[in-house]
Amino acid sequence: MTYRSLLVLLDDDPLCAARVKVAIDLARNFEAHLTGVAPTGLVELPISVEAATVVTELAEAAQAELGDRARAAAQAFDAACVAAKLSACRSVVLEAEPADALLREAHSHDLIVLTQPDPAETGYTMRRAVVERLVLFNARPTLLIPYAGTVEAPFQNALVAWDGSREADRAIADALPFLRKARRVDVAAWRENGLLADTTPNAELEALREWLARHGVTATVRNEVASAPIADAILSRTADLDTDLLVMGGYGHTRWTERLLGGATRGVLATMTVPVLMSR
Structure with a gap:
């Protein structure tokens, strides 16, 4: 692909x-x-x-x-x-x-x-x-x-925000062309503070790492504990890892007949500092 x-x-x-x-x-x-x-x-x-x-x-x-x-x-x-x-x-x-x-x-x-x-x-x-x-x-x-700063393509360091959802699965599959060309790929699953104490990759993340390897992508996977709102935690990690591409699912929900973005998606879109690939 x-x-x-x-x-x-x-x-x-x-x-x-x-x-x-x-x-x-x-x-x-x-x-x-x-x-x-x-x-x-x-x-x-x-x-x-x-x-x-x-x-x-x-x-x-x-x-x-x-x-x-x-x-x-x-x-x-x-x-x-x-x-x-x-x-x-x-x-x-x-x-x-x-x-x-x-x-x-x-x-x-x-x-x-x-x-x-x-x-x-x-x-x-x-x-x-x-x-x-x-x-x-x-x-x-x-x-x-992002509207601020200068973006250089192609991207070298990618971070995938993954939570096991359909949207996250779609995003990581859609991003494969970028991930194959990246020098470093990190996959992280965030949980709210107190819901997950151990950051060791679980079986689901290990299976995802193996799937990526079959597609020619060498990735590091880990669980993350978010003490701040998820959007803030994700963007903080992009800075820590010198990320120049964030990959994540785009989430929405329905209020009456109106489709609305989810809180994490809206938060990332409002405060993003690196290019973001989103899929639904």
Whole structure:
């Protein structure tokens, strides 16, 4: 298994250029095709006929402006690919909301590259909603690049946060192309403080280590005791191990008819300091 087709979001986010650079580096490293998707977003028209007659022209002008921004993002992507001498790439402008466009295109790609939204930037709430929807509903793994710092790909030191769940199993399987190329791979299972005193790997973790070895990945496995919230404990360990890629399941739950991220997932997404690969 490897990544043969990568997908990256193109927009007017100041972090888009850094995101595209990572995507280009990964496409080169995996000898994969890279698609840049520039969604325009949609302008909502008023419901009442009376209001529609007044603002339709303004709405059309606003939609045209959104289209111009999307095309500019696509052109910048094309130029970056040319500068990087990456020929296996293409850009596409889609008249759709960003999450809808990415979810639709994800079916024909192996990995989506996004950026952690920067709370200080305009449009933070909207960008966060796009990321959360992709994590919850994406059919493919999502690679999130932190908004702070510089990211160099490919990644050398990977940490897998594993708890035996379906989501964690999916994430570690989806991350195999990264794990095979990593210099060091650590797999840790966290438990709340007091629930687990012994950090010795149990039979389940040993079986996972053997499974990884069969796939060409040499990993160190251990149990971890979390005295802090799980998200904080995971991110603390990434710093201790000089991790440059965190792999974990993306968790969600249902409140009435609304899908929501789980606490650990939301915590990592909010405070991540290294790239995170998430799967559901």
